[in-house]
Amino acid sequence: MSEPDGEHLGPYRLLSPLGSGGFGEVHLALDPEGRTVAVKVLHPHVAAEASALTRLEREVETMRLVEGPHVAEVLDASMSGDSPYLVTRYVQGRALSVVPVPVDDLRRLARGLAQALMSIHEAGVVHRDLKPANVMMADGEPVVIDFGIASALDSLSVTASGAVVGTPGYLAPEVLEGQEAGAPADVFSFAATLAYAATGRQPYGTGPLSAVAYRVVHHEPDLEGAPAWLEPLLRDCLVRDPAARPTAAQVCARLGVDAPARGRHGVRGLSGTARRPAPSAMGVPGSAGHEQGGYLSTEAGPGAVFSTGRRAGLEPPDLHDLSTREWRPGVAAVDEARARHREKIRRRWVVGSGIFVALLAAAARTPLPEASLLLLASYSLIVVVDAGIALLSRGLFRSRRMVTDLSSVAGVVALWLVLSTLFSPFTLALFAGTALVVGVVFLLNA
Known part of the structure; x- marks a missing residue:
């Protein structure tokens, strides 16, 4: 050795x-x-x-x-x-x-x-x-x-x-x-x-x-x-x-x-x-x-x-029947750990992208109402489709994934209404730009 x-x-x-x-x-x-x-x-x-x-x-x-x-x-x-x-x-x-x-x-x-x-x-x-x-x-x-x-x-x-x-x-x-x-x-x-x-x-x-x-x-x-x-x-x-x-x-x-x-x-x-x-x-x-x-x-x-x-x-x-064997990690445990990690990353993406979409849609609500609604509708459609896939799958985190998706859609719409009511389009555009820069820096560091 x-x-x-x-x-x-x-x-x-x-x-x-x-x-x-x-x-x-x-x-x-x-x-x-x-x-x-x-x-x-x-x-x-x-x-x-x-x-x-x-x-x-x-x-x-x-x-x-x-x-x-x-x-x-x-x-x-x-x-x-x-x-x-x-x-x-x-x-x-x-x-x-x-x-x-x-x-x-x-x-x-x-x-x-x-x-x-x-x-x-x-x-x-x-x-x-x-x-x-x-x-x-x-x-x-x-x-x-x-x-x-x-x-x-x-x-x-x-x-x-x-x-x-x-x-x-x-x-x-x-x-x-x-x-x-x-x-x-x-x-x-x-x-x-x-x-x-x-x-x-x-x-x-x-x-x-x-x-x-x-x-x-x-x-x-x-x-x-x-x-x-x-x-x-x-x-x-x-x-x-x-x-x-x-x-x-x-x-x-x-x-x-x-x-x-x-x-x-x-x-x-x-x-x-x-x-x-x-x-x-x-x-x-x-x-x-x-x-x-x-x-x-x-x-x-x-x-x-x-x-x-x-x-x-x-x-x-009784240890008499035990033999010395080379360790081989269990595939099931590794797969579950990977699935748990993937679910955590997916959840962060759903929530993070939802906040960014809400900021952009709120900034565009007054000058470009059609673009604002299009952003909300696109995000909601993608997330609802993801929830439907979770419903049909047999994954370990099916229920948690569906709850996260549906809650994100409701949360984004509510955040859009609150932000567009309280802040001006210019301020919201600054917020969205800052969020984009922070997200890029975070991804580069990760």
């Missing part, structure tokens, strides 16, 4: 850094087929720990069992050479911690997070550091980016360099008290994250970490402002007794969502040097591979670190 030369790391072409943490640096990269991925290159002081790398190599087989539309799957790993690395699906979006809160579509967020949690637990892994910073919002859908790697790094002496085990306010009380972090701890973190998204406030307040941790253990969460349909679920998930919390499957059932779909992103495997674990680590009680799991953080920010995580206390899947 070739070492990083500023351009490539193994078969991956590194494009730009996304963030750095206590254990590695995350890069945006291209795989051999030209698809974007996130590559985390371990820091030299981490790579020097041979025993930790061996354990991490063993855990990758379990990490790649976690898959679904709401998790950033581990795709590849290589623990050899001077620059060991792990590869995950790249999620383009912003962290929940930096988007405006309360979020608009709270049900969509809750259902997506519940499905992600169930996907993680079904693979026998516990996230242990689920929080808003570890939830990426991609086109309104949540994607969890942190799971699967910590046990291999538990023995590292570098934990003093800034690696964070978890975040008070989102860690369960039993974890803060030094007990084992199981699947119920993730359910607690899920509810705390969702409470933040619903209310716009930290559920256990702010201040010194010790004060926040004390409130988690001894006080009730602040859920004022949470919607009535969600508050009972949040309270059940935030109870202090881990045994009293619902499971991820029960949370999904209460939110009315199905079990997460598996295999949506195609057949995944290890194309690097990570090997299939030895039988002693494949779910045999008492082995390191059975007791703990870990996960990779691809959080694009200075705080992106490897964080401690453990498996869910469930019976781990």
Whole structure:
């Protein structure tokens, strides 16, 4: 395997850094087929720990069992050479911690997070550091980016360099008290994250970490402002007794969502040097591979670190029949992503061209009324035809496309009337010219 030369790391072409943490640096990269991925290159002081790398190599087989539309799957790993690395699906979006809160579509967020949690637990892994910073919002859908790697790094002496085990306010009380972090701890973190998204406030307040941790253990969460349909679920998930919390499957059932779909992103495997674990680590009680799991953080920010995580206390899947295979991304997921992107571009064109047509038609209403009506009629005809095509098609966004088209026609006519009433033709002509220049500059920059 070739070492990083500023351009490539193994078969991956590194494009730009996304963030750095206590254990590695995350890069945006291209795989051999030209698809974007996130590559985390371990820091030299981490790579020097041979025993930790061996354990991490063993855990990758379990990490790649976690898959679904709401998790950033581990795709590849290589623990050899001077620059060991792990590869995950790249999620383009912003962290929940930096988007405006309360979020608009709270049900969509809750259902997506519940499905992600169930996907993680079904693979026998516990996230242990689920929080808003570890939830990426991609086109309104949540994607969890942190799971699967910590046990291999538990023995590292570098934990003093800034690696964070978890975040008070989102860690369960039993974890803060030094007990084992199981699947119920993730359910607690899920509810705390969702409470933040619903209310716009930290559920256990702010201040010194010790004060926040004390409130988690001894006080009730602040859920004022949470919607009535969600508050009972949040309270059940935030109870202090881990045994009293619902499971991820029960949370999904209460939110009315199905079990997460598996295999949506195609057949995944290890194309690097990570090997299939030895039988002693494949779910045999008492082995390191059975007791703990870990996960990779691809959080694009200075705080992106490897964080401690453990498996869910469930019976781990049988890994004996797994073979090491080259990863081939799923065609269905790629097609859906492309369709979503095309729909976004089309919507922007419909709205943008509608505003420009309204400006031109309003400017021409007094001196050239026939031209004004012709502009409106031409735009309306084109958009209505597009809506008719959407009605006859079986696309993923048929309903949304029709609503956008018909709303644009009504909006353009209304804007035409308002503008032609309030402004003179000369002023409107200046507006139209300015809009044209801005549009051209935007296209050139794009």
